[in-house]
Amino acid sequence: MLNNLHNLGSPLEFWEYFENISKIPHCSGDEGKIREYIKDEAEKFNYETKIDKAGNILVIIPPKKEIRSIITIQSHMDMVCEKNKDVEHDFSKDPLKLKIITSDGKKWLTAEGTTLGADNATGMAYSLAIMKKIHKGELIFEDLEIDLLFTVSEESGMFGAMQIEKDLLRSKSLINLDSGGENVITIGCVGALITYVEIRSDLIDVNQIEDKLKPLEIKITGLLGGHSGDDIDKGRANSIKLITKVLWKLNQNFSIFIKSIDGGGEHLNALPREAKSIFYAKNEDLQQVQELFKIIISEIKKEYSKIERHIEISLSKMENYPKETVFSKEFQDKFLDLLISFPHGPISMHPQFENLVHTSTNLAFIITKRNRIKIESMQRSFENTSYKEISDKIIKLFKDAGLKIKFKQLGGFGEWNPNFDSPLLKLTKETYENSSVENIIITALHVGLEPGVFLMNYPDLDMVAIGPTMYAPHSPDERLSIQSVENFWKILVRLLKNI
Numbered sequence: 001m002l003n004n005l006h007n008l009g010s011p012l013e014f015w016e017y018f019e020n021i022s023k024i025p026h027c028s029g030d031e032g033k034i035r036e037y038i039k040d041e042a043e044k045f046n047y048e049t050k051i052d053k054a055g056n057i058l059v060i061i062p063p064k065k066e067i068r069s070i071i072t073i074q075s076h077m078d079m080v081c082e083k084n085k086d087v088e089h090d091f092s093k094d095p096l097k098l099k100i101i102t103s104d105g106k107k108w109l110t111a112e113g114t115t116l117g118a119d120n121a122t123g124m125a126y127s128l129a130i131m132k133k134i135h136k137g138e139l140i141f142e143d144l145e146i147d148l149l150f151t152v153s154e155e156s157g158m159f160g161a162m163q164i165e166k167d168l169l170r171s172k173s174l175i176n177l178d179s180g181g182e183n184v185i186t187i188g189c190v191g192a193l194i195t196y197v198e199i200r201s202d203l204i205d206v207n208q209i210e211d212k213l214k215p216l217e218i219k220i221t222g223l224l225g226g227h228s229g230d231d232i233d234k235g236r237a238n239s240i241k242l243i244t245k246v247l248w249k250l251n252q253n254f255s256i257f258i259k260s261i262d263g264g265g266e267h268l269n270a271l272p273r274e275a276k277s278i279f280y281a282k283n284e285d286l287q288q289v290q291e292l293f294k295i296i297i298s299e300i301k302k303e304y305s306k307i308e309r310h311i312e313i314s315l316s317k318m319e320n321y322p323k324e325t326v327f328s329k330e331f332q333d334k335f336l337d338l339l340i341s342f343p344h345g346p347i348s349m350h351p352q353f354e355n356l357v358h359t360s361t362n363l364a365f366i367i368t369k370r371n372r373i374k375i376e377s378m379q380r381s382f383e384n385t386s387y388k389e390i391s392d393k394i395i396k397l398f399k400d401a402g403l404k405i406k407f408k409q410l411g412g413f414g415e416w417n418p419n420f421d422s423p424l425l426k427l428t429k430e431t432y433e434n435s436s437v438e439n440i441i442i443t444a445l446h447v448g449l450e451p452g453v454f455l456m457n458y459p460d461l462d463m464v465a466i467g468p469t470m471y472a473p474h475s476p477d478e479r480l481s482i483q484s485v486e487n488f489w490k491i492l493v494r495l496l497k498n499i
Helices: 012-022 032-044 118-135 239-253 283-303 329-341 384-400 423-434 450-457 482-498
Strands: 048-051 057-061 069-076 098-103 106-111 144-151 173-176 184-189 191-200 203-205 213-221 256-264 275-282 312-317 325-327 345-349 357-369 372-381 404-413 441-445 462-465 479-481
Touching: 012 032, 012 118, 012 482, 032 048, 032 057, 032 118, 032 144, 057 118, 069 118, 106 482, 118 144, 118 479, 118 482, 173 423, 173 450, 184 423, 191 384, 213 239, 213 256, 213 283, 239 256, 239 275, 239 283, 239 329, 239 357, 256 329, 275 283, 283 312, 325 329, 329 384, 345 384, 357 384, 372 384, 384 404, 404 450, 423 462, 423 482, 450 462, 479 482
Parallel strands: 069 144, 069 173, 173 462, 184 441
Antiparallel strands: 048 057, 057 144, 098 106, 106 479, 184 462, 191 372, 191 404, 203 325, 213 275, 213 312, 256 275, 256 325, 256 357, 345 357, 357 372
């Protein structure tokens, strides 16, 4: 753990709480212990707490005198639990191994081989530091009540924000501490819709095919991946689209018989990094299949040479693989034609913010199970009509192909459109300017944030999202700028005093 917290700068309380949080398991869905820790800390200082049925917790810090206004400071309790493949770590019980590194001449806090959980341990640590300093009399707010709101399951679908009970959000203004960049003020985010399709595949027994067949496997690994909102416009490859391209071209030139196509993970916030497919080819075609495969791979690597530097695409023979069922030729042709046309990437750009994606779609997941193929994608936009339109077009693709399908459109919530006339934005911007912050950026994000969900039940809620500088959240490369912690603390305290 960290040897000398005093060397990290102020406030010391932030670093004490951050380190304590790092010792407590709090993956999405496992927030019980961290909630109990927050509750115990608050009640130790005689502050009232409330917990709703969803598991969200509120800490009420009353002012010294009569209440004139209430501000909610909100963060989420869960973290994305990811680790490198060669690292042994049990997130359900092992503390994170914190360490300090130097990069670009600056000091950063990171974790050894795992996610750091700064998203959103920073929000929790700032909130608890405010609570402790108010209790000690080091921070005084004469007529401002501060409500500290901590939500569950943000990373796995924002279920805490969706299910929050009304008496936990009592103010008309909210500061969300889940946006990175000490010079960045976030005032908007996209909403999202999940499109789930299950296709009934038409199968034939491979043994009924007269020609001698050889089973082969294509594997794609080594892609950058990334966040399907933040990184959708970076030009990164999608493993499902790549393997589709390979299979489609092989199918155009040879009689191949596909057994399965699998790719991506069930986390729709991620760009798919890996994919694989098993198919059969005629023995007499093997050499030509391999030659065409090399040509296709060469084209793909050339296309992504400046982005995907570690891409690996292999074709290997499978020994002793059982001959079972494969897609019928008619089904295979229809399905590959559909999959090659499946939309992925940015659809349109935001009219008010430079280089900000307005609407996008991510082909996130495909899995073959017996006579079913399941596909999941996520559409994002600042307008619900836009993500619904993309989803409807995807469904129409399947229907026009004449495939037997079941589909669901899940979600459809969370858009937080920027309000440039927001009183809280005006006050926040003035606070940043008076704090000598350079290059202040007022922006919106092509990701989902809890404020967008809160607006569903509280349409008049005035909000900003702010925080310290972080890098690569949701990955083992995640790190937190140590200097920005102190810089942002000063801004946050000034903002509360101005409120």
